[in-house]
Amino acid sequence: MKLRKSTAALVAVWIATFVLYVFVKPATPDHSGFTPIANTIPKSMISSAQTK
DSSP states (O other), X not given: OOOOHHHHHHHHHHHHXXXXXXXXXXXXXXXXXXXXXXXXXXXXXXXXXXXX
């Protein structure tokens, strides 16, 4: 199967994008010092707000 020039260019761009992502991948931030969003509001505040 012979590839057209446009298909070959598209494949080359996809491969180049993947290689660039692998080598310049952004670092994942470490949020070990922060509490999760779900634990920031006490449950008593949520239940009292719903009963009003």
